[in-house]
Each structure stands twice: as C-alpha cells, then as structure tokens.
Amino acid sequence: MKTLNIIRSAFRALRRNKMRSFLTMLGIIIGVGAVIAMLAIGQGAEYSVKQQISALGTNVLIVFPGSQQQGGLRVGAGSMTTLTEEDAAAIQKECPAVAYVSPGTRSGGQVVAGNLNWGTSIEGTGADYLEIRKWTVEYGEYFSEQDVKGAAKVCVLGRTVADNLFPESSPIGQTVRLRNMPAKVIGVLSKKGQNAMGQDQDDIILAPYTTVLRRLSHFPYLRQILVSATSPNTIPEAERQITELLRMRHKIESFDQDDFTIRNQSDIAATATATTEILTILLASIAGVSLLVGGIGIMNIMLVSVTERTREIGIRMSVGARGRDILTQFLIEALVLSLLGGIVGIGLGVGGSYAISGLANWPTIVTAFSIILSFTFSIAIGLFFGFYPARKAALLNPIDALRYE
Amino acid sequence: MIEQQHAVQSGQNGTLIRIAHLVKNYQLGEVEVHALRGVSLDVQRGEFVAIMGASGSGKSTFMNILGCLDTPTKGSYILEDIDVSKLTRDELAHIRNGKIGFVFQGFNLLSRTSALENVELPLLYCAMSNAERHARAVGALEKVGLADRSHHFPNQLSGGQQQRVAIARALVNNPSIVLADEPTGNLDSRTSVEVMEIFQELNRIGITIILVTHEPDIAQFTKRHIVFRDGRIRADKPNPAQRIAADVLREMPEIDEDTDE
Numbered sequence: 023m024k025t026l027n028i029i030r031s032a033f034r035a036l037r038r039n040k041m042r043s044f045l046t047m048l049g050i051i052i053g054v055g056a057v058i059a060m061l062a063i064g065q066g067a068e069y070s071v072k073q074q075i076s077a078l079g080t081n082v083l084i085v086f087p088g089s090q091q092q093g094g095l096r097v098g099a100g101s102m103t104t105l106t107e108e109d110a111a112a113i114q115k116e117c118p119a120v121a122y123v124s125p126g127t128r129s130g131g132q133v134v135a136g137n138l139n140w141g142t143s144i145e146g147t148g149a150d151y152l153e154i155r156k157w158t159v160e161y162g163e164y165f166s167e168q169d170v171k172g173a174a175k176v177c178v179l180g181r182t183v184a185d186n187l188f189p190e191s192s193p194i195g196q197t198v199r200l201r202n203m204p205a206k207v208i209g210v211l212s213k214k215g216q217n218a219m220g221q222d223q224d225d226i227i228l229a230p231y232t233t234v235l236r237r238l239s240h241f242p243y244l245r246q247i248l249v250s251a252t253s254p255n256t257i258p259e260a261e262r263q264i265t266e267l268l269r270m271r272h273k274i275e276s277f278d279q280d281d282f283t284i285r286n287q288s289d290i291a292a293t294a295t296a297t298t299e300i301l302t303i304l305l306a307s308i309a310g311v312s313l314l315v316g317g318i319g320i321m322n323i324m325l326v327s328v329t330e331r332t333r334e335i336g337i338r339m340s341v342g343a344r345g346r347d348i349l350t351q352f353l354i355e356a357l358v359l360s361l362l363g364g365i366v367g368i369g370l371g372v373g374g375s376y377a378i379s380g381l382a383n384w385p386t387i388v389t390a391f392s393i394i395l396s397f398t399f400s401i402a403i404g405l406f407f408g409f410y411p412a413r414k415a416a417l418l419n420p421i422d423a424l425r426y427e
Numbered sequence: 428m429i430e431q432q433h434a435v436q437s438g439q440n441g442t443l444i445r446i447a448h449l450v451k452n453y454q455l456g457e458v459e460v461h462a463l464r465g466v467s468l469d470v471q472r473g474e475f476v477a478i479m480g481a482s483g484s485g486k487s488t489f490m491n492i493l494g495c496l497d498t499p500t501k502g503s504y505i506l507e508d509i510d511v512s513k514l515t516r517d518e519l520a521h522i523r524n525g526k527i528g529f530v531f532q533g534f535n536l537l538s539r540t541s542a543l544e545n546v547e548l549p550l551l552y553c554a555m556s557n558a559e560r561h562a563r564a565v566g567a568l569e570k571v572g573l574a575d576r577s578h579h580f581p582n583q584l585s586g587g588q589q590q591r592v593a594i595a596r597a598l599v600n601n602p603s604i605v606l607a608d609e610p611t612g613n614l615d616s617r618t619s620v621e622v623m624e625i626f627q628e629l630n631r632i633g634i635t636i637i638l639v640t641h642e643p644d645i646a647q648f649t650k651r652h653i654v655f656r657d658g659r660i661r662a663d664k665p666n667p668a669q670r671i672a673a674d675v676l677r678e679m680p681e682i683d684e685d686t687d688e
C-alpha cells in the first residue's frame with residue numbers, strides 16, 4: 023500500500039472521531055508546548071544571567087571574607103570578620119596588577135524623605151566603585167575620596183529610590199534620613215533596570231563605606247572588597263598578588279587555608295549559569311513528563327481503536343492486507359496524532375513564551391534546538407506508544423478478526 | 428477488459444482446486460471440536476458449486492480454509508498448483524489478494540466508506556496506480572449494476588445493494604475463484620435471486636464460484652451440489668436442472684425494493 027494512501031486513510035480515520043483525536047492530541051500539544059515554553063524560560067534566565075555578569079565588568083574580582091568555598095557556600099559566620107579597611111588600602115597600594123579598589127559593606131533599612139519613606143538596601147562603597155562597576159551618575163555627582171575619608175553624610179540614590187522618595191522634585195541637595203542619620207543627596211544613578219533574577223537594580227542607595235561602617239552598622243569589618251584588575255589579562259596576576267598580600271597580612275601559615283575568598287567574574291558566571299542550567303533542566307523535565315503522559319494517551323486511544331476496529335482489520339486482511347500493512351496503518355495514525363499535536367504544540371509553546379515575556383516580563387528565548395528537540399520527541403512518542411497497539415493489530419488472525427463482535 | 432481476461436482463464440480448462448484429507452480441529456478449552464474430519468475434493472475451472480448441509484456441519488470452516496483466512500490442521504490444499512497449506516502469513520495474504528474473492532453473509536463492508544472505496548480496497552494492497560485502481564473499481568461496480576451508487580455509503584444502500592458492492596469487491600482483483608459463505612443469508616427471497624443472477628452472469632463469463640447455502644432454492648441456481656455432514660462430504664453430484672435466475676425473476680412479483688435508505 024502506498025504511503026500517501028496510508029496517510030490519507032489515517033487522516034480519514036482520525037477525522038471520524040474528531041473529538042477523540044483532538045483530546046488525544048491535546049496531551050501532546052500541552053506536553054510539547056510546555057517543553058518549549060519551559061526551555062524558553064530557562065534559557066532566557068541563563069542568557070540574562072550571563073548578560074548581567076558580563077555587565078559586572080570583565081576584569082572585576084571580589085574578595086569575600088571567610089575561608090575557601092565549600093560547595094558554593096561560604097562557611098562559618100565567625101569568619102565574616104577577616105577583611106578590614108586596611109586590607110583594602112594595602113591591596114590598592116601594593117598590588118601592581120590592581121587598578122581600582124572599593125571596600126564594600128551593606129546595611130538595610132528605611133529611608134525617609136519628608137513624609138515619604140522607602141525600604142531599600144544601603145550599599146557602602148568606595149570612591150572608585152562606579153569605575154569598577156562601569157556605572158554612571160545621571161544627575162549630580164558621586165562622592166569623592168574626601169567624603170570617604172571623612173565618613174561624610176552624603177549619598178547617591180538609585181532611580182527607583184529617587185522616584186519613590188522625590189516623585190515631584192529633584193532630589194539633589196535634599197536630605198534623606200538613612201535609618202536615623204540625615205544624609206545629603208548628591209547624585210542619582212543612571213537607570214539600569216532589572217537583573218536576571220528580576221531584581222530591580224535601581225532600588226539601591228550608595229553611601230561612603232566609612233559612613234555606613236561607622237554611623238549605620240557599627241561593624242568594623244568589610245563584607246567584600248571589589249577590585250578591578252588593570253586589564254582582563256592581568257586577572258590571574260591580580261588574584262595571585264591579592265592572595266599573597268592578604269595571607270601575609272593575616273599571618274596565615276603556609277599550610278593553612280585562606281581566611282578570605284577571591285572570586286572572579288568567570289567563577290560567578292559559572293555558579294550562576296550552573297544554577298540556571300539546573301533550573302532549565304528541571305523545568306524541561308517536568309514538561310517532558312507531561313509529554314510522556316500525552317504519549318500514554320496516544321497508546322490508550324490506539325488500543326481502543328484497534329479493539330473497536332478489529333472487524334475492519336479482519337476485512338482488510340481478508341482482501342489481502344499483510345500484517346505489516348496493518349502495522350503501518352496504525353503506526354501512521356499514531357504518528358499523525360503525535361505529529362499534528364507536536365506542530366500545534368510548537369505553536370502554543372512559542373506563542374506562550376512570547377506571552378510570558380510580555381505579561382510577566384520574564385526574558386524567554388525560543389531556540390531552534392528546543393523546537394527540533396520537542397518535534398523529534400513527539401515523533402518518537404508517536405512511534406513508541408503507537409507501536410504496541412499497531413503490532414497487536416498486525417498479529418491478529420484474519421478469521422478471528424472477522425469473527426470479532 | 429476484465430471479461431476478456433476471465434474468458435482466457437476459462438479457456439485453459441483444468442483443475443483449479445485440489446483438496447485431500449483436509450482436517451480442522453478447534454481446541455475449545457479441554458474439548459477438541461472436529462470441524463472437518465477429512466475432506467477431499469477437486470474443483471475445475473469454470474465450475475459453480477453449492478455447498479450445503481446442516482448448521483455446524485463444517486461448511487464455513489471449509490470455506491475459510493479455501494479462502495486462506497484460516498489454515499487446516501491436517502491435509503493438503505492446492506490452489507492453481509500452489510500448496511497453500513505450506514505458506515506463511517504474508518504469502519497467504521498475497522494469495523487472498525490476488526487469487527481469491529470472498530463474499531460474506533454479513534457483507535463485511537467498511538462503514539462510512541463509499542461503495543467505490545470499498546471496492547478499491549483489495550487494490551490498495553497490490554502495486555497499482557491510483558488511476559487504474561479507480562478504473563477497475565468502477566468497472567466492477569458496473570458489472571454488479573451499481574455504477575450510479577459508487578459514492579453511497581453502505582448505510583445508504585439496501586442489503587441487496589450492499590451484497591452487490593461486496594461481490595464487486597470480490598471481483599475487482601480478477602480472482603481465480605469467488606467464494607461466498609451464505610451470501611443470501613441476510614437477504615429476502617427476491618433480492619437473493621437477484622444476487623444469484625449476478626453470480627450466474629459471472630460464472631457465464633468464466634469465473635469459478637463456490638458458495639455455501641442451506642437453502643435448496645438457492646442451490647438450484649448452481650451446477651454442482653456438495654452436501655456436508657459432521658465435517659465430511661456426504662454427497663457430491665452435478666445439478667442437472669440448473670435454474671436460470673433471470674427467468675425466475677421475471678416470474679416473481681415485482682416488489683418495490685432497492686430503496687436508498
């Protein structure tokens with residue numbers, strides 16, 4: 023029997039039970055759609071995490087307090103007290119491969135301006151912070167080395183904070199209260215938007231780290247030291263120099279572990295990407311399960327169909343259909359179901375991904391790979407789950423099939 | 428064209444079917460049913476045979492083996508010099524497709540499939556262009572007088588018309604033999620005679636026909652009577668007084684039959 027004829031009669035058989043065929047296909051449609059949408063969400067997250075990290079600057083190093091990483095987690099709360107302002111100053115002075123250094127600390131809290139208040143994160147930074155992050159000030163100016171030295175009561179607002187505390191007027195020159203400390207607003211940062219995790223990067227206040235340490239958190243140690251190497255090529259050199267310097271300053275014996283951790287951008291990228299990759303795999307696997315369930319639906323309906331059409335099979339065999347003709351016929355019916363479902367599902371998945379981007383403002387990326395993958399998968403499902411019922415039909419005895427009531 | 432081919436076949440006279448000591452047992456749980464207990468029989472080309480006998484005497488079992496729908500437990504069945512009892516499933520399918528036309532009591536048409544497509548069905552399983560398949564199916568429908576009903580579905584045809592579609596389907600492959608198991612069993616008497624008229628016409632142009640019936644009236648239209656009893660042939664004799672269906676029809680009262688519903 024010619025393939026074209028078989029395909030035509032498969033379509034006709036499926037049209038005869040339109041509702042049933044549609045519901046069967048729905049399993050595949052939803053499965054394929056979900057796989058594509060989930061891959062799109064996962065890959066979108068991966069992409070923007072990478073973007074975000076490269077936006078950090080290609081030659082940035084971060085020195086954290088605490089010993090060597092263990093499984094991605096810094097261990098021991100007590101180890102948070104190892105990095106000092108002097109360490110930062112020493113890095114700046116004694117490491118030739120280092121360009122800029124910005125000691126960092128942080129304090130959360132309410133910020134009040136007039137009768138408005140806003141809860142945000144107050145970052146204590148150095149005078150070179152913007153240089154390292156490649157950020158810019160939109161209005162006003164950033165604080166100077168002088169401000170840092172004097173722990174000046176000044177601050178620079180992120181756009182979100184500025185918009186919420188000063189909806190009408192310009193914030194420059196105004197006073198805000200950081201917790202209970204009045205501070206003069208001297209600048210507003212340029213808008214940066216959301217990061218990969220959907221966090222608003224403009225919901226931030228920058229103040230001299232000295233101000234935060236001495237007037238807000240009253241905690242003498244640094245949370246991190248942000249460092250930029252003189253060029254991307256000197257990152258390993260800078261890392262080595264900093265390690266040597268800090269081990270010496272912290273008087274660490276040769277076989278003891280560092281009491282600090284230096285991470286470069288590719289470390290951070292690797293961790294973040296690994297996380298989002300796991301997310302992608304997880305999402306796609308869950309969607310894959312629904313595709314599998316769709317396949318079982320096909321098998322179920324094909325088995326019903328073979329039973330219902332036993333007489334038809336008998337009639338076809340009585341006029342000369344061989345087992346393999348019957349096998350092909352039912353296999354192609356299963357394949358048509360899964361393929362049509364797959365195609366509609368791809369449409370649904372792609373459309374759904376765009377809808378998610380548009381409505382939830384999540385980045386999504388539909389790749390050719392995910393389309394090909396789910397298309398291939400739906401063919402495989404049709405073949406796999408169609409085979410058993412088709413073979414069952416093909417192995418029938420002509421006379422038994424004809425006698426079937 | 429089909430007629431010519433059959434004329435050629437009938438020209439080469441000779442043995443079409445040779446059956447020796449055919450045995451068929453069915454296993455029904457613990458019990459073994461002896462449906463055929465050693466049947467031997469020859470059929471020549473161009474014969475028109477009626478197989479008669481009480482219900483349960485093994486007629487259908489015998490026909491199903493003749494039609495390669497079932498296989499014998501023992502014995503040999505030679506169809507056109509091929510020992511059918513030794514063939515594989517696929518080879519049997521090939522024989523059914525090319526050499527045998529089977530007509531069932533219950534018509535066995537595909538529902539929701541037009542008459543024409545039902546007739547085309549055997550041709551789907553042999554290599555043939557769509558155009559030729561169509562032409563041959565139309566030709567077969569013409570032969571049974573249903574050319575104008577080719578796009579009707581079985582449920583839009585009367586029983587007699589459905590059986591004629593089934594006969595057209597049995598003919599479409601130019602089979603060596605047409606087998607019919609109680610083809611008039613579901614039909615009223617006038618329609619039965621009409622169907623017999625078609626069989627007689629087919630036999631006249633040279634097609635070999637074996638049909639099962641338990642009605643002596645129907646058997647009268649054939650040329651040879653074989654009677655089965657308990658899985659054995661009890662009688663096998665020519666019918667010297669073959670009636671002509673066309674004549675009988677002329678004498679029968681006209682009833683408004685062949686309705687479309």
Ligand SMILES: Nc1ncnc2c1ncn2[C@@H]1O[C@H](COP(=O)(O)OP(=O)(O)O)[C@@H](O)[C@H]1O
Pocket residue numbers: 453454455460461462480481482483484485486487488489
């Ligand atoms: N599939 C089967 N399984 C068991 N016994 C069967 C089967 N088919 C037929 N028989 C038995 O074989 C015998 C002959 O049946 P069958 O050939 O149908 O008779 P007929 O057609 O002459 O009425 C009967 O006794 C019947 O019950």
Ligand SMILES: [Mg+2]
Pocket residue numbers: 486487488
């Ligand atoms: Mg019977």
